[in-house]
Amino acid sequence: MKKWFSIFKSELALIFDDKSILLTCLVAPILYAFFIGSIYAEKNVTEIPIAVVDFDHSNLSRKVSQLVNTSEKISVEGHYSSIEDAMFHFNNLEVQGILVLPKNFQRKTINLDGSQVELILNNTKFLTSNEINKAVQSVILTVAGGVRMQYFVSNNIPVELAKQKAQPILPVFKSIYNATNNYGDYLLPILLILIIQQTLIIGFGQSIVHEFKHGLFNHSEKLNFFEFTKILSAKSSYYILLYIIYFFVFYKLIFPFFSLSFNGSIFLHLLLSLLFISVLIIYTTLFASFFKTAIGWTEIMAFSTYPLFLVSGYSWPIDSMPQGLKVFANLLPSTPYFNIFNALATEGAKLDNITNGFAHLLVLLLVGYLLLYVRFQFIKEKMIVKTVEN
Structure with missing residues (x-):
């Protein structure tokens, strides 16, 4: 001992x-x-600044921009008509992301042809980029579901059935090890x-x-x-x-x-x-x-x-x-x-x-x-x- x-x-x-x-x-x-x-320490980031480049200038593209701006985590700091203008603010770290809505966005979406929306992110801050990505995806999926529903209703399908056909699978999130998501x-x-x-x-x-x-x-x-x-x-x-x-x-x-x-x-x-x-x-x-x-x-x-x-x-x-x-x-x-x-x-x-x-x-x-x-x-x-x- x-x-x-x-x-x-x-x-x-x-x-x-x-x-x-x-x-x-x-x-x-x-x-x-x-x-x-x-x-x-600031685990719950909010008011993340992003820019929107709208090549369509339609009612639907403006609606998407408004919905993104009302997201809890996101704040639209500016609307631009060219990528170059938005990239200037992005490169100066004044915004953390750029949402690009293409030309003919409304026409292709309403006709169910599909339209490619681009999202440019600053991935050096993965917490903010992840929140921007989630918020934009949520808005786009909501808008797409609404367009599909209107299409079905216009074809004399009952509203309840149109809802089901527009979004046949509803995601259910149950946080286990991340209760606050x-x-x-x-x-x-x-x-x-x-x-x-x-x-x-x-x-x-x-x-x-x-x-x-x-x-x-x-x-x-x-x-x-x-x-x-x-x-x-x-x-x-x-x-x-x-x-x-x-x-x-x-x-x-x-x-x-x-x-x-x-x-x-x-x-x-x-x-x-x-x-x-x-x-x-x-x-x-x-x-x-x-x-x-x-x-x-x-x-x-x-x-x-x-x-x-x-x-x-x-x-x-x-x-x-x-x-x-x-x-x-x-x-x-x-x-x-x-x-x-x-x-x-x-x-x-x-x-x-x-x-x-x-x-x-x-x-x-x-x-x-x-x-x-x-x-x-x-x-x-x-x-x-x-x-x-x-």
Whole structure:
């Protein structure tokens, strides 16, 4: 036990001596949480300025422009007769989009011939471009449905039947993990969790690389796996405690600060977080053992953040991925964790609703521990051979 506390104290000394680990684990989580969060602070964007280029100058084209202007999210800042005039304001970022209504728009629409409406968007701001796209599509579909209905009524079809024929399929939206139907509310919680995940992986990984190069792990040929695990538990206990505190602070302070939905039992959330941290610790130790320098580890892990997020199934369904990516996604701790977190935070799920996710994380923990054992035996044999040769 005395040796365990000695290793624990040595880890604290390493953290405060190594500015990279110190900044990554103590400064970055809170700093990045407020930095990333501030980007989405105005999650519900309104009054997005757009321009309308009307080549038709008809009653229907003017009606479309009026309907777009009355949309909750959109504000028509100007009507133009040429693309060049609208593009001038677009390039100066005075408007975020341009709606182009073509010549003969009314005639082709009323005759049900179809008319191509163009929409030019500034995609550097995906929140605003997404809202413009949704609002314009909604207006165009409404106008098209109204035109079809008038056509059917003019052919002596009863009004109710004309409504059904004009729009035979009515969309029904049921938000599950995005109750506010807002992209910021959907994305920000997981980005905050991703900050915790990546700072832990990078910071603890740097410590492990240092340990294999200069510390107790450097003499692995003298250790058995039990002693190796003991050293690992002493080194990781500080990170486990620190990051459990981070999760609690994020749940209780940062989530409410950004008005993010957070339901479910705090005990289940922290239990899930503890299991998630443990899995990350095991896999970080495993993969960091292959690196020779802390800089190399940091570079790879920093650039892997976005790809790992995309593969986790949060932004793109795992079922739609190629078979190889499906297997890889299910090997990532973030895949079951994000699913359980959403079920708890958004739907207020109970323990019996998330047992599969917990089981998934437990399996990853056991598999990681077995792989770490195999890796340790390989490193030990390699060092024994090296010692004998010397």
